[in-house]
Amino acid sequence: GFSGKKRRKKEKRVIPDEDIADIQHTEEFFIKPESRIPQLDTSQWPLLLKNFDKLNVMTAHYTPLASGANPLKREISDYVRSGFINLDKPSNPSSHEVVAWIRRILRVEKTGHSGTLDPKVTGCLIVCIERATRLVKSQQSAGKEYVGIVRLHNAIESEAQLARAIETLTGALFQRPPLIAAVKRQLRVRTIYESKLVEYDPERRLGIFWVSCEAGTYIRTLCVHLGLLLGVGGQMQELRRVRSGILGEKDNMVTMHDVLDAQWQYDNNKDDSYLRRVILPLEKLLTSHKRLVMKDSAVNAICYGAKIMLPGVLRYEDGIELNQEIVVITTKGEAICLAIALMTTAVISTCDHGIVAKIKRVIMERDTYPRKWGLGPKVS
Missing domain, CATH: 2.30.130.10 (PUA domain)
Incomplete structure (x- = not known):
């Protein structure tokens, strides 16, 4: 049984001290007949x-x-048409523009993305191509994670006070979308699952925080609420989305330049290996x-x-x-x-x-x- 295996392993470890004759005497070196078929190891399958x-x-x-x-073995045209890109959105253009550029670079009909990021916000934007756009709905409603910087308008007593305030703002919160939002400005409830203060700089009154929240949470509104809670007023200074659904910053995130270069490489050198690296099959979203x-x-x-x-x-x-x-x-x-x-x-x-x-x-x-x-x- 199982314990027998363990004991045998222990015996093997002690081997250097023993005489070779003893080893031959104690160990039987042969493959025993077994009834079960050896298992495939599929832990590394794609x-x-x-x-x-x-x-x-x-x-x-x-x-x-x-x-x-x-x-992973599809023809390159099919591969692109049923893939997605985990894009690091640059600051300044809107999500819509970025997605339109990608559509033009890859020369495809249809693209979609995993939830709009404001123009100034950077980070994780999942761009689905052609057939993968069928998954956009589920990507948009998936949870998100952000790292943001909040600026407080006046000094506070201690870093702990801000940390406490951020901890307070978890669970279901009421939010009204900000003035610049592109949706109807009705009061709505969004859940914040977890949040923590990463660092606070009392000189410049800037706090860096990390939030894991439901889709459609406004971090801008959250920062204003933080300011109100502390009684000093606050606003969002900078924001980056570090995870969207199951894909984070570490999961093959590429820049716009990478996409452009990969397509150029394919057009001019008939080398599709770069495209296959930049674009992942939609199956990855469903793992x-x-x-x-x-x-x-x-x-x-x-x-x-x-x-x-x-x-x-x-x-x-x-x-x-x-x-x-x-x-x-x-x-x-x-x-x-x-x-x-x-x-x-x-x-x-x-x-x-x-x-x-x-x-x-x-x-x-x-x-x-x-x-x-x-x-x-x-x-x-």
């Missing part, structure tokens, strides 16, 4: 196929079809979702809006809850759609028919895979 051997197997039988491709793996023959039916039924499922993840948002993938690791689970993991494992999930948003193009429905009751 994107949605990572650790797929940990998924529960519904059935292992399906007919592979030659259509589709692994997200935190629970997964369902479908048979190749069921894929196109789902693209046409069929419900996700149990006979089409190959593998499913642990811990799927009712009404949870999950991602449905092919055997090659492409995202087919986002879906709402109608069965828990326990129910999936005990049933043999029924609707597993209903589609929320189809991501894959229709007819990427051939049509395989209506061919009679017994088609795998």
Whole structure:
């Protein structure tokens, strides 16, 4: 058993002291017959196929079809059209302008982004291209993190006072969008999950703080509230978004120049390796979702809006809850759609028919895979 393994390891560690004859006597050097098949190690597999051997197997039988491709191995034109860029937005142009420039650089029809940043604000802007724009809605409503600088109009007694004030402003807060906002200025509630003071400079009365908040929180309003809370007045001096959804500053963030250079490299030297580095497949945005793996023959039916039924499922993840948002993938690791689970993991494992999930948003193009429905009751 397991403890035996451990003991054997310990014996191996002590080896240098012993005589070689003793070693031969104690250790048996041969591969013992085992009943179980050795496991694939998929912890290093890309994107949605990572650790797929940990998924529960519904059935292992399906007919592979030659259509589709692994997200990282797509043709470069498809790769760009179903990718996104984690862009470091420069200060001064508006988010809309930046996205329009990228559209022009890459010569694509359609782009979207993960929630507007004010012109002066820098940082994480996820730009989705063509097919990936289908994920924009979920990106916009994902949580965000910021690092900001607040300027206080008068001196305060101590740094601790500001730290306390920032701690106070967590949880659900009332906010009215600032005057310059592009939305209707109604009072609304936004949640701040966590915040902390990083540093305070009493000379210049500037405080650096970090906030993790719900989408649509105005940090500008937050800074004004901080000033009111301290009784000295305050305003936002500078702001940077350090995380949007599951992607932060460290996750392959690129500048506008990088995008321009990558496209130039491809146009002039026919070298797409830079483009493939700058643009990531949309599957990367879905790595935190629970997964369902479908048979190749069921894929196109789902693209046409069929419900996700149990006979089409190959593998499913642990811990799927009712009404949870999950991602449905092919055997090659492409995202087919986002879906709402109608069965828990326990129910999936005990049933043999029924609707597993209903589609929320189809991501894959229709007819990427051939049509395989209506061919009679017994088609795998």
